[in-house]
Amino acid sequence: MRREIPLLITAITGIVFVLQYFIPHAPFNKMNTWFSDWFSIVGAFAIWLGALNLLKISFQKIMDKKSDWFFALVIIISFFVITIIGFAEGQGFREPGTTFSWLYDYVYSPLSATMFAILAFFVASASYRAFRARNFEATLLLLSAFFVMLGRVPVGDIITGFLPQQYQLSQVASWIMTFPQTAGQRAIMIGIALGLVSTSLRIILGIERSHLGGGD
């Protein structure tokens, strides 16, 4: 039963969601509403589950004195500091001027943005070390990147300012984005969609069971 019940839930919700898209009338529209509300409820519980799981893993790391356990301690302290402050400030804890808001604006936001900004350095370094015109395809990619990167910033038009407007880099970049790039994206998206349809059908029909966990 531990496998049959989840398989049944998956099959029923999957079939209802497919049917309600094509038949938006009773009872399918109502069932869709129920399942959507249930999804929100389960989703809300999942947030807590995620938070508690993070805490459990972090505590375990400290207890076992695993490598970099210090960072797990930082996670736990940050978690409790922000949670306690949030609860202590009550209903309007996110309003401007609260301690929670200050922590969000001046600690969480800059730290998150910094982590993401580091990407720029690694992209530059990786491009320098690995972006090579090794063959025809790589050269094509390199040239496209060259035109788009320059064409997407004002300096591109400054460099090609002597050319007629339609040949300036911003126009070339725009053409690449609108035609060859979109064609490639469409091909990828259609491929992904077909893959999604077949995988979804396998899950709904219970052929694909890896999402249930376990070895088989």
Next chain:
Amino acid sequence: MSSTTRIRELAVVILILVISVIVYIGKIQGWNNGLMFSPAVSLTVVIVIFLLLLYILLRTLQGHLIGRRTVFLFVGLAVVLPFFMTLTLKFRVSPEVQQLYDALSELQPGSKVLVSFDYDPPSAPELQPMAVAFLRYCLSHDLKVIIIGLWPQGPQQANLALEDALKSKEVAAKKPEYGVDYVNLGFQVGNEFVIQRMGTDFKSMFPKDYSGTVYDDLPLVRNVKNFSNIDYSFNLSAGYPGTQEWVQVAVDRYGLKMGAGNTAVQAPMMYTYLNAGQLVGLLGGMNGAAEFELVTNEIGKGTKFMLSQSFAHMIVIAFIIIGNVAYFKSGRKKKL
């Protein structure tokens, strides 16, 4: 890990903390206002960086390769130095940005605009300038703004954007009132299911606003039942759930008229929706924000950051060229 490495790491962390404190105090005191390069100094800095890159290229031709720390240093300089420069760059408004502006300008005063903030602080440098510019335009043109978030941090980012938009003279003159001219309904968990439920019933997904006010007590949304009561929608997206889900559910199924602002990484995928007419306008990355600021005649962070973006792009291109020169010079063998 050796103790020396640990001490070095700790020293770097302390150094970063000290710098952060100095920058924070500097922001409060407004020190940066007096620390701007004149155009002549700015140009000199640009020329010096160009000459240094030329020197690296010549050294590479002689067989001397540079390490990645040098690349990091140049990228850092390319991003930071433009903040102190007084150079201005002229740029053009792209068709997708113009399309978004045209769609907005066609709206009658009092039209309801739904804005979904589906991003968090890591993507804020790119998306926040567009959020501010968009809200500023709506509030100064009597468009009613309904904010929601499918990402937990979205509504908080919306509040920050609102704070900036409300400082604008044009907006302040209109004296927009919370609950009447704009409202923040907060975050709701459930990704595309939230969008689907909003197609039939807004209130079931957002029974209270961000501050806990009951839905029916907010005059702006009291009569908003579903997407048919929304005149235009704008989605600020940095991933999942985001523009793709909004297009698939709200646009395709419920016929919502929608534009989007995406990170530069995500924007290329949205051109498929744009060209098919499923999106009415697209702001892609920092330059999308800058172009929107240009078309709305309100200079903001998007425009200011364009110099940094331009320099960073040029530095990356320069190092790609240098890397390829080294590659061909070594007979396609050398690894950097």
